[in-house]
Amino acid sequence: xxxxxxxxxxxxxxxxxxxxxxxxxxxxxxxxxxxxxxxxxxxxxxxxxxxxxxxxxxxxxxxxxxxxxxxxxxxxxxxxxxxxxxxxxxxxxxxxxxxxxxxxxxxxxxxxxxxxxxxxxxxxxxxxxxxxxxxxxxxxxxxxxxxxxxxxxxxxxxxxxxxxxxxxxxxxxxxxxxxxxxxxxxxxxxxxxxxxxxxxxxxxxxxxxxx
Amino acid sequence: xxxxxxxxxxxxxxxxxxxxxxxxxxxxxxxxxxxxxxxxxxxxxxxxxxxxxxxxxxxxxx
Numbered sequence: 001x002x003x004x005x006x007x008x009x010x011x012x013x014x015x016x017x018x019x020x021x022x023x024x025x026x027x028x029x030x031x032x033x034x035x036x037x038x039x040x041x042x043x044x045x046x047x048x049x050x051x052x053x054x055x056x057x058x059x060x061x062x063x064x065x066x067x068x069x070x071x072x073x074x075x076x077x078x079x080x081x082x083x084x085x086x087x088x089x090x091x092x093x094x095x096x097x098x099x100x101x102x103x104x105x106x107x108x109x110x111x112x113x114x115x116x117x118x119x120x121x122x123x124x125x126x127x128x129x130x131x132x133x134x135x136x137x138x139x140x141x142x143x144x145x146x147x148x149x150x151x152x153x154x155x156x157x158x159x160x161x162x163x164x165x166x167x168x169x170x171x172x173x174x175x176x177x178x179x180x181x182x183x184x185x186x187x188x189x190x191x192x193x194x195x196x197x198x199x200x201x202x203x204x205x206x207x208x209x210x211x
Numbered sequence: 212x213x214x215x216x217x218x219x220x221x222x223x224x225x226x227x228x229x230x231x232x233x234x235x236x237x238x239x240x241x242x243x244x245x246x247x248x249x250x251x252x253x254x255x256x257x258x259x260x261x262x263x264x265x266x267x268x269x270x271x272x273x
Binding site: 006007010011018021022025026029030085087090112113114115116117118122153155156157158160161180181182186187188191193 | 250
């Protein structure tokens with residue numbers, strides 16, 4: 001009898017330790033995976049940007065498309081935006097919805113990212129205020145968007161990704177950016193959406209260093 | 212359970228400790244690199260994508 005009880009106790013302790021290890025994996029191990037992928041995709045993308053431009057260039061799913069930087073989150077905040085929003089894409093970094101506008105184009109450049117786990121690129125989206133800058137670096141240009149609004153919506157609110165958000169049928173005239181992530185943190189009950197519009201277009205700075 | 216394993220480890224206590232540590236690290240590595248990545252996909256709780264129908268569980272991206 002004593003052996004049985006002791007065995008149960010040991011099993012419970014073991015299960016607890018494994019759960020703690022799993023939490024560590026979620027919060028830290030997944031981020032390491034994303035960092036590795038980000039480094040790889042950044043090298044690959046910068047290499048492509050240095051090469052001669054191909055007129056029919058189209059970014060493949062799962063490849064790097066642009067670099068997103070948000071000065072409010074610090075100088076070191078930089079993520080490669082991946083083309084695609086499948087689970088595997090978003091594990092590598094924030095993902096661009098295929099079919100929505102490209103950076104700088106008329107329409108809506110929609111990017112989705114993890115709020116927690118996998119380096120949590122959009123963890124601090126809730127701190128953005130109106131007027132905060134979102135910088136998108138592409139091969140030749142840097143697009144400076146400024147935040148116009150922040151909303152919490154249902155997970156099914158696909159209308160935020162429309163060329164004119166909330167008006168799927170309307171023809172776009174503005175050049176917009178939309179960032180989506182989950183809300184609240186560690187949950188999938190709702191989505192946090194940050195809207196912005198293009199403020200200026202600059203030549204991409206410091207292309208040699210790729211920064 | 213653990214006492215039973217401990218008794219079966221060969222050698223004196225330093226050898227036993229080293230072997231036990233090795234086993235623990237091996238088990239942890241199996242979980243970290245094989246079990247957790249698969250488990251994570253099943254219980255994913257962080258969905259950043261908006262879509263209809265709303266994503267739930269593992270079948271949907273997020």
